[in-house]
Amino acid sequence: MPPNHLLRLTALRRLNSTSLRLSQRSYATTPFPEQDIYDVVIVGGGPAGLSLASALRSSSVTNKLKVALIEGQDLGPQKPYKPKPGTFSNRVSSLTPGSVRFLENIGAWKHIQEERVQDYHGMKVWDGVSNAKIIFSSDLLPTAPTIAYMCENLNLVSSLLSRLDELGSTEILDKARVEGIEYGQDDGELDLTSWPVVTVSSGRKLAARLLVGADGANSPVRTFAGIETRGWDYGRHGVVATLRIEDVEQRKQAYQRFLPTGPVALLPLPGDFATMVWSTTPQYAAKLKSLSPTDFAAMANAAFRLSHVDLKYILENMTSGLAEEVSWRESATPRDPALTPTHIVDVQAGSVASFPLKMRHADSYISERIALIGDAAHSVHPLAGQGLNQGIGDVQSLVRTLEHAVQHGQDVGSLLSLEPYYSEQYLKNHMLMGVVDKLHMLYGTTSPPVVAVRSLGLSAVNALDGLKSFIMGRAAGR
Amino acid sequence: MPPRPLSPRLFRIPLPNTPRCIRHRSSSSLDPSEVQHFNQLASEWWDPHGSSRLLHLMNPLRLRFIESCLRSSPVTEPPDSPASTPEIARSRTNRRFLDVGCGGGILAESLARLPTTESVLAIDPTPGVLDIAKAHMRTDPALKRKLQYRASTIEDVLEEEMFDVVTTMEVVEHVTSPFPFLQSCLTHVRPGGWLIGSTIARHPVSYITTKLIAEDVMRIVPRGTHDWNKYVNAGELEGFFAGEREVVECRVLGCVYVPGFGWREVRGSERVGNYFFGVRKR
Numbered sequence: 075m076p077p078n079h080l081l082r083l084t085a086l087r088r089l090n091s092t093s094l095r096l097s098q099r100s101y102a103t104t105p106f107p108e109q110d111i112y113d114v115v116i117v118g119g120g121p122a123g124l125s126l127a128s129a130l131r132s133s134s135v136t137n138k139l140k141v142a143l144i145e146g147q148d149l150g151p152q153k154p155y156k157p158k159p160g161t162f163s164n165r166v167s168s169l170t171p172g173s174v175r176f177l178e179n180i181g182a183w184k185h186i187q188e189e190r191v192q193d194y195h196g197m198k199v200w201d202g203v204s205n206a207k208i209i210f211s212s213d214l215l216p217t218a219p220t221i222a223y224m225c226e227n228l229n230l231v232s233s234l235l236s237r238l239d240e241l242g243s244t245e246i247l248d249k250a251r252v253e254g255i256e257y258g259q260d261d262g263e264l265d266l267t268s269w270p271v272v273t274v275s276s277g278r279k280l281a282a283r284l285l286v287g288a289d290g291a292n293s294p295v296r297t298f299a300g301i302e303t304r305g306w307d308y309g310r311h312g313v314v315a316t317l318r319i320e321d322v323e324q325r326k327q328a329y330q331r332f333l334p335t336g337p338v339a340l341l342p343l344p345g346d347f348a349t350m351v352w353s354t355t356p357q358y359a360a361k362l363k364s365l366s367p368t369d370f371a372a373m374a375n376a377a378f379r380l381s382h383v384d385l386k387y388i389l390e391n392m393t394s395g396l397a398e399e400v401s402w403r404e405s406a407t408p409r410d411p412a413l414t415p416t417h418i419v420d421v422q423a424g425s426v427a428s429f430p431l432k433m434r435h436a437d438s439y440i441s442e443r444i445a446l447i448g449d450a451a452h453s454v455h456p457l458a459g460q461g462l463n464q465g466i467g468d469v470q471s472l473v474r475t476l477e478h479a480v481q482h483g484q485d486v487g488s489l490l491s492l493e494p495y496y497s498e499q500y501l502k503n504h505m506l507m508g509v510v511d512k513l514h515m516l517y518g519t520t521s522p523p524v525v526a527v528r529s530l531g532l533s534a535v536n537a538l539d540g541l542k543s544f545i546m547g548r549a550a551g552r
Numbered sequence: 553m554p555p556r557p558l559s560p561r562l563f564r565i566p567l568p569n570t571p572r573c574i575r576h577r578s579s580s581s582l583d584p585s586e587v588q589h590f591n592q593l594a595s596e597w598w599d600p601h602g603s604s605r606l607l608h609l610m611n612p613l614r615l616r617f618i619e620s621c622l623r624s625s626p627v628t629e630p631p632d633s634p635a636s637t638p639e640i641a642r643s644r645t646n647r648r649f650l651d652v653g654c655g656g657g658i659l660a661e662s663l664a665r666l667p668t669t670e671s672v673l674a675i676d677p678t679p680g681v682l683d684i685a686k687a688h689m690r691t692d693p694a695l696k697r698k699l700q701y702r703a704s705t706i707e708d709v710l711e712e713e714m715f716d717v718v719t720t721m722e723v724v725e726h727v728t729s730p731f732p733f734l735q736s737c738l739t740h741v742r743p744g745g746w747l748i749g750s751t752i753a754r755h756p757v758s759y760i761t762t763k764l765i766a767e768d769v770m771r772i773v774p775r776g777t778h779d780w781n782k783y784v785n786a787g788e789l790e791g792f793f794a795g796e797r798e799v800v801e802c803r804v805l806g807c808v809y810v811p812g813f814g815w816r817e818v819r820g821s822e823r824v825g826n827y828f829f830g831v832r833k834r
Contacts, residue, residue: 138667264691482611482662483665485692
């Protein structure tokens, strides 16, 4: 359905609920306290919500807006990010140069612990069945030597919190669960029947001219707005781990191999650290998580080296001695040395975890006095490393939209003010998610004709530097 | 002259912000059936997908045009004004507006939200329409201190009430005698202030676009909203203002609605369709 129709449907739904409310309306006896009326209330203190708060406070156009941010967790300990030396969190995101530029512009990047961020300059992607490959090297791009930056989520969150501290006057309510959202009342003087009122666990109520759901995949704000999401579960889990590698490359690169069970990626972190995302079946994921550190490291090496048939055999049949098994099979498996990453030697204790992979897209990102950003609006397969970047893209677009509304005297919560955000981001995200989703399906098969065609496609793209530069430019957020 | 399309009187729904009932005091009797139509329309006034969608979409352009006029003003404040030094005047942030024919308050609300606005007085003679405006105003606590509605025609505004800017959007083409009406508006503009409005040119193109396409084919404007014969050409306005001694400048800017893209300013299009006019007083 074209976005316009979706918008209309949402508007109709809203109108219906409005008329319902009107008929039941009764005047509230006490006026709503003025100090609890906000222009923007953001639910969710993750990277998307915090970026939005920082961006609104940093813009000379929107910095007069009264903003509150609600987060269930305690943000205090996250403010100075002090990880144990020699460790890296397993929750790492790939930030495109476009996203980093935005974080610089809103004054957050200067607070990042840059020694914990790793940029990379090349990307090797290959087909685990046919070995057809595509090598992206940033040498192809004259202006941007970096494809992306690997950054721990905690590092980013901490830098955004520091930025908000520096800017002041954003009210952050942490350790505050959202207990409920309902529409306000009409006290005869002020009519808040179209304003969402959020009740937090302390019992305090905040009325929002615009309520922003940055509250993740199970967004309560989205539920309140009655916006449906569509999509499917991949029946796959993403296994993540922080790893130590043998040889450190001069110019760091990312490696991604498409296996029939899902892609496995090795992404560089500072020094001899790396992070891995292996999307695989829930059974294999459970098996991987149960392995000893030695066997896990062996399987991580195997994922980039052994045939998918070997991997299947080991994961389904062996309970111990996996390291030895991998070692001899590796010596017997021919491989392209240009593609294979250096050996993984160790796995950081407690860093192996897994999460189910989903594809979800909300029917709309907006409704009267509601906007959704980040995972509340869309969840994407991690294979392209675009999840957080999409969220930052949402923030950029929403801030532009709100700036326009403020400059033209519009109510920043009105559907009319929010429309540009929806029309700008929906299609963009939809296309990206579609491509990522098709990639997942395309590589989820071992059927010879499909493998032949997809390999031909990959090799053809690999031969065309112009096209590769274009794809890299897109991936880098240009 | 092109034939008038079939539009049975009964089904005429006036467009919001088009107080066709604005009359001079001598002929200010309101047509009850039109009042009824306004009331029918009222529930849709602030529906972004209702019949006033085109006006909602046009509103940012109105503000841009107003801003461009005010920015271009040479800094000439009345000598007794506290803002008589150029530095203060240039950053003048206490503008007073009068919006004539405010309808549901689309323009009036947005003017009142601007930080540079001190106050907005918005008038419209149709009580049912003002009820909608006032009810909608109550949904935004930011408006209370700045915006005031009054059921009134321009002739009822007290002579001594003066404003930095008098606005009248999509009104001129609906009043019986546009030039006396504009003259009345002008008397409430302080010296050096602006009268700013928008209307439609009387041209075969505007007949096709505003009557045939907008009302009859695409139906994005309620049928019977416009009477093509009442449209006023930019040249006619300029001619009129050229004859007014207290007017020092008159500018016009055409704008075009492109379905799927929205409103766009198009120089020269004031000859054939919708346009803004800005008139500065001596």
